[in-house]
Amino acid sequence: AKRKHETALDHSDPVDTKLGTVGAVARDRNGDLAAATSTGGVVNQRFGRVGDSPLIGAGTFADNLSCAVSCTGVGEDFIRTALARTAACFVEFRSMQAEEAARAAIRYLVDRVDGLGGLILVDREGRCGRAHSTPGMLTATFAAGGVRVETT
Template identity: 45%
Template sequence: MDPVIVVHGGAWAIPDQISEASVKGVKTAASEGFAVLKKRGSALNAVELAVRAMEDNPVFDAGHGAVLDADGEVELDAIIMDGKTLAAGAVSSIRNISNPVTFARSVMEKTDHVMLTDRGANLFADGLGIPKLATETLVTENERKEWEHYQKYAQGVKELFNAQWDHDTVGAVAVDCDGNVACATSTGGIRNKMVGRVGDSPIIGSGGYADNHSGAVSCTGHGESIMKVTLARLILFHMEQGKAAGQAAEVSLQYMGERVHGGGGAIVVSNKGDWAAKFTTERMAWASVKEDIMSYGLNPKEIFSEHIQD
């Protein structure tokens, strides 16, 4: 079958000054992931590589673009899931690691567990020899200034969500030539969040889910709302009931908005290659590649297409 990859760079009120860089970043990530699929590589490898590309890009709140918590530290979360076996790996509240998605895959492949968190996760990373980076390396100068501003004016997480300024996560979903699906999601959290706060991103069924019987989903937005409705699994439930990927995402996001008043977005791919990128926030940078055609967008109801070069 024709492989497909879809990526997102976070559903939030992306400011104009980084909108172009955000779109460029997701297009690059989608291209790198699709290059794996085009060589008959696995969906799992494709989503990991795509998310790593965004973790390495400081325009996104993941890895090198992470935000600071209330103590001025970086705490990172990520998940990766293989739809063929339902194997999953997740990490939360990890520090000073540039590519949490790859670390999450290590949890999946090298332990008997699904999730490791905080001190234990960091000890496991040390045991694997994963290099640690200084906090300053993962945080941009602009983020440090923004954090200091919020500290000065004592603006809390609730106000940040009301402003829809800091809803940022990255993710990827894919189906490969063999019909296997996978998902990956990674985030640096919310600026000024409580130390130890974990959102939806690393939670199986909320921030992401993949099952060859239906498809794969990666979510972004208000983490607490996403967890309350287990958004990723809810979308796949609607697909299992016969809805197309786009309709399943729209119905689920609408339900989340009505039921718990949360905004967000999701990228979806079915096991047949049907895909969608939907959101209820002001903007979401996303891109997909299928049959050498890249589609991408930023604003509601916006979709552009171009042929990618070999």
């Protein structure tokens, strides 16, 4: 999958030239969930292209019945698989824990469209999940116990 998308991913650029996706998911003290995704985009795309970030269910999703999700990677693959909503369905309808749902969604992405990317997720209990099919992904988690930064 990496070679197929190598020119399309900002992850293949040197660190000092990246303009990649930034995503956030949150659960507040009332249990309300929110997700936000902002992307630097992909260079040399056709005029009028709409990526996955603004499409609810593709690159971003939040619902108090399941979880909040933010995705990064090849937007067309997230659109084809409605990946953020797919991850939420794993939580809501299959009763998966956050980490399990994140891994299952990325497996679905790879199996279905040979997709490349990653996602972060927080469920209604405040449990966090993260998974990716890229060579690496940097995430940070903030909770009452402090900040946890993870590079995988």
